[in-house]
Amino acid sequence: MLIVQNVTKNFGTFNALNNINLEFRNGVYGLLAPNGAGKTTLIKMLTTLLFPTSGSIIYNGKDIIKLDEEYREILGFLPQEFGYYKNYSPTAYLLYLAALKGIERQTAKTRVQELLKLVALENVADKKMKKFSGGMIQRVGIAQAMLNDPKILILDEPTAGLDPKERVRFRNLLTDLARERIVILSTHIVSDVESIANEIIMIKDQQILYQDTISRICEKLAGQVYETEVKYEEAAAFRKKYFSLSEKQESGMMYIRFLSEEPAQPEWRAVRPNLEDVFLHTYQDEVMLQG
Numbered sequence: 001m002l003i004v005q006n007v008t009k010n011f012g013t014f015n016a017l018n019n020i021n022l023e024f025r026n027g028v029y030g031l032l033a034p035n036g037a038g039k040t041t042l043i044k045m046l047t048t049l050l051f052p053t054s055g056s057i058i059y060n061g062k063d064i065i066k067l068d069e070e071y072r073e074i075l076g077f078l079p080q081e082f083g084y085y086k087n088y089s090p091t092a093y094l095l096y097l098a099a100l101k102g103i104e105r106q107t108a109k110t111r112v113q114e115l116l117k118l119v120a121l122e123n124v125a126d127k128k129m130k131k132f133s134g135g136m137i138q139r140v141g142i143a144q145a146m147l148n149d150p151k152i153l154i155l156d157e158p159t160a161g162l163d164p165k166e167r168v169r170f171r172n173l174l175t176d177l178a179r180e181r182i183v184i185l186s187t188h189i190v191s192d193v194e195s196i197a198n199e200i201i202m203i204k205d206q207q208i209l210y211q212d213t214i215s216r217i218c219e220k221l222a223g224q225v226y227e228t229e230v231k232y233e234e235a236a237a238f239r240k241k242y243f244s245l246s247e248k249q250e251s252g253m254m255y256i257r258f259l260s261e262e263p264a265q266p267e268w269r270a271v272r273p274n275l276e277d278v279f280l281h282t283y284q285d286e287v288m289l290q291g
């Protein structure tokens with residue numbers, strides 16, 4: 001089990017994270033927040049690239065900073081941008097990284113073959129990576145993070161640049177991997193984690209707002225999400241009164257999904273809140289600013 005205990009991180013006088021507490025067991029954890037909320041800072045601390053200003057991160061009872069090399073041996077990490085050599089084949093690249101990690105050559109060969117099969121790249125194992133799609137490169141990235149069969153796999157914004165089909169494949173792969181390890185996935189895209197995360201972590205105002213299952217998080221908005229139709233000309237006034245979550249225009253009418261704490265009007269249909277609704281509600285100011 002991995003525990004983040006009262007962790008604060010300051011950069012000079014700037015407070016990036018304030019008294020964070022989290023617990024991770026095997027499964028997929030979606031770290032979901034808009035850009036700038038502190039996801040990367042948290043991930044850098046979980047991977048020992050940054051140290052907390054105060055507090056500690058404990059793996060199976062020991063501080064990860066004290067575990068040092070021992071911790072890095074059980075850690076797999078896919079950073080936002082990972083360096084690969086486009087003139088290398090996946091096999092050559094992974095064997096090279098395995099050598100750097102001190103994995104014995106014969107063991108490495110077997111492991112690399114297994115991994116390329118796992119990420120469905122065995123057919124292109126010996127092809128140069130320069131013609132690979134974003135999704136294929138990302139799968140090479142996962143394979144490199146899995147070289148040491150890590151107990152903790154951390155992926156920072158891993159779906160950027162993937163097409164919808166690649167995203168589905170990627171999600172299925174992660175679900176598989178999370179059966180016997182902790183998988184932590186940071187993203188600002190709700191659909192990346194909605195279908196696979198056992199728990200969602202949301203950071204707001206430098207603190208943890210939620211660490212919970214999706215259904216429990218969505219309960220927070222129970223009875224407040226509705227859909228209705230308004231005339232196109234009335235949409236602007238409606239938007240001023242209620243927080244619009246999504247809109248669709250069809251033959252002069254606007255179909256609006258929105259939030260209201262007021263008693264429902266007869267023409268409103270109550271709907272079950274989803275994670276996107278909670279995300280938009282939670283980060284209204286940030287999301288608006290980022291447009």
Ligand SMILES: Nc1ncnc2c1ncn2[C@@H]1O[C@H](COP(=O)(O)OP(=O)(O)OP(=O)(O)O)[C@@H](O)[C@H]1O
Nearest residue numbers: 011014015016033034035036037038039040041042
């Ligand atoms: N080395 C640093 N020095 C000063 N401020 C920093 C430093 N690193 C991060 N920050 C600030 O801390 C805050 C959190 O940054 P962080 O990169 O963790 O956010 P994020 O949620 O991961 O966003 P992104 O998705 O863009 O990486 C930001 O306001 C950022 O400007």
